[in-house]
Amino acid sequence: MHTSYLFRFFLRFVLGLYCSGLLQANALGSPKKVLLVGSNLAPNSLEVLRFTQNDVEKMAEVLHELGGVSSHDIILLQNPSYQELEQSLAELHENISPHTQLVFYYSGHADNKGLLLGKEVFPLQKIRDFLEDERAKIRLGIIDACQSGALVRKKGGQVLPGVDIRLEVEPSLNGAVLITSSSAGESSLEVDELGGSLFTHFFVSGLRGAADDNQDGMVTLEEAFSYSSHQTLNHSSISRSGSQHPTFEYNLSGQRQLVISVLNQKSSLVFGTDLVGSYLIFDRSRNRVVAEIEKKEGKVRSIQLPLGDYYIKKRLPSAVLIQKISLSTNKSISVSEQKMHTVPYEEDVTKGHPSKVFQPTWKYGAPFLEHTAYTMRRKEKLIGLKGFAYGFSDDVTLFSSFFIPSLSAKYRLFHTNKFSLSLSSGYSIDIFSFKDERYTGIFLTxxxxxxxxxxxxxxxxSGLDWELESWDIDENLPENLFSLWSSISWVFTENDLFQSMGKSTTSSTLEKDSTSFSITVQYVHRWKSMRLSGGIEYLNILSDRKGEYTPVFNIWWRW
Incomplete structure (x- = not known):
């Protein structure tokens, strides 16, 4: 009985290993041969490019690390001549089997006639001949160049979210796919700040995990193209060159999706459900941007990266948030905004590498301050009818009033995604009470x-406050005020907040004690940097046995 159990266990273990390897092989597809070409060269009428070498290196790295491509099967060409490119294309077709996948990538200048290799023009028809050679099972062409959409025939088109580049006809996948970074007649952007082209930047980011929308640990061509084309269009729409519409053409048959990368590395950055916005990943050792992710609420994303040191950067209107992370073997690290430090633009260590600006909201990045433990970001400012505040650091916020000379500070002791604990202290001087010589008019809190x-x-x-009010010199009677309060803040839209606060206050002197309680209800609306609040406060002093209602109102700007 015992021997039979061990045999069944061993058999299941072996079959599990076999199936796991088979699934991974199917996921990565057949053996791949890759030709990556970058050309900075330009004819006299165009400007010489600067970063095509970075583009091909990024593509080579991600295909080798996550795409299952051996380094021996990757050919890199930089600034090739017509003859060198033609010869490399011919070598790519040598010793291929019907199960081979061929990948051709080009970053450089192009027009409606061909790839511009300096003063030489490599005809587009030769690229078409490569894609139509059916000796290889799969042929994938990616052209990141101006007017590269001229390669796409009429059946190609502009990407729409969720576009499906599959034809469910046969059980195996065969055919060709051509992806271009722009439509015919459009410019493709090379961005100095990214150290490469816009489309390749987002395509590589997608392969590293940003495009894994269904979180199955694999990035298909459909996912990579949908992500990169959507991000390219969004970012190029604000450029002087105009919008850039990536295009595609396909001739695929089969029920499977074409998997480009498998996210099976142990070292990765994890972006949890609580993160929202655009995050830039900067490789410190190579001094360049390696990926960017547009994170949506409620989603989890894992970005696969080689071991090394990185900066994670999120851009705000007036500053950037930066977290320093070191990836080591067999370790995934979660990105946390609570561990990010606010850095003014002029102190940004990754200066020159901007990402999409994120406008903080009450839910993400700029929580409501009144009757909470939250503080403002470093160098963040607030000015309103009641006074002004300034973020001295991420943990210290300074407050002052316009009508009564005062200075107070709130210090954040502890902060996570769910919990915050702060300590506050300050003083004020009531200048109007100086008319009474017996009254000092000083308050400590x-x-x-x-x-x-x-x-x-x-x-x-919830909180506990203590205030020592100014005292009467003749009788030397200091007055202590102890307040216990609790509040509920509900952000029911991105721009609307409702808060209810209850407070109990005990006033104590050597002669007598008195107690009061109050309830404040207010609605707050946010419009860009302006905030507007209005509500009502009910105050009841128990010794007087009566209560009174007072309207509350405030308007302020926070930036």
Whole structure:
């Protein structure tokens, strides 16, 4: 009985290993041969390019690390002549089997006649001949160049979200796919700040995991193209050259999707469900951007990267958030905005590598301050009817009032995605009370606050404050005020917030004690940098046995 159990266990173990390897082989597809070409050369009428070598190196790295392509099967050409490119294309076809996948990538100048290799023109028809050679099972061409859409015939088109480049006809996948970075007559952007072309930047980012929309650990050509084309269009729409529409043409048959990369590396960056916005990944050792991810709410993304040191960067309107991360073997690290530091643009260590600007909201990046434990970002500013505030650092926010000379500070002691704990202290001087010689008019305050994000849209906060009010010199009677408060803040849209706060205050002197309680309800609306709040406060002093209602209103700007 025992021997039979061990045999079955061993058999299942061996079959599991075999199936796992088979699935991975199927996922990566057949053996690949890759030709990557970069040409900075330009005819006299065009400007010489600078970063095509970076483009081909990025493509080579991601295909080798995640695409299952041996380094021996990757040919890199930089600034080739007509003859060198023609010879390399011929070599690519040598010793191929019907199961081979061929990949051709070009970054450089082009027009409606062909690839511009300096003063030489490599005809587009030769690229078409490569794609139509059926000796190889799969032929994939990627052209990142101006007017590269001239290669696409009428059945090609501009990408739409979720475009399906599959034909479910046969059980195996065969055919050719051509992807171009722009439509006919359009420019393809090379971005100095990215150190490469816009389309290749997002295509490589997609292969590293940004495009894995269904989170199955594999990036298909459909996912990579949809992600890169959408991001390219969004980012190019604000450029002086105009929008850039990546295009495709396909002639595929089969029920399987063409998998380009498998996300099976142990070292990776994980972007959790709580992160929102555009994140740029900067390789510190090579001093260049290696990936960018547009993170949506509620999604998890894993970006596969080689071992090394990186900066994770998120751009705000007035500053950038930066987190320093070192990836080591068999280790995945979660990106956390709580560990990011706010850095002014002039102090940005990755200066010259901008990403999409993220406008902070109450839910993400700029939480509501009143009756919470939250602080402002470094050098963030707030000015309103009641006073002004300044983010001295990510952990310290300074406050002051316009009408009463005062200075207070809120210091963040502890902060995670869910919990925040802060300590506050300050003083104020009531200049209007100096008319009474017996009255000093000085107030000292201190307190602590705790906030708990019980839901992305709901924050519960509570705190304890102590205030020592100015005293009467004749009787030397200081007055202590102890306040215990709690609040619920509900962000029910990106621009609208509702807060309810209850507070109990005990006033204590040597002669008597008194207690009061108040309830404040307010609605707050956000419009760009302006904030507008209005509500009502109910105050009841127990000794007087009566209460009164007072409207509350404020308007302020935060940037």
């Amino acid at each position: 201190t307190g602590t606050a705790f906030s708990w994000r019980i839901h992305p849209s709901i924050v519960f906060s």
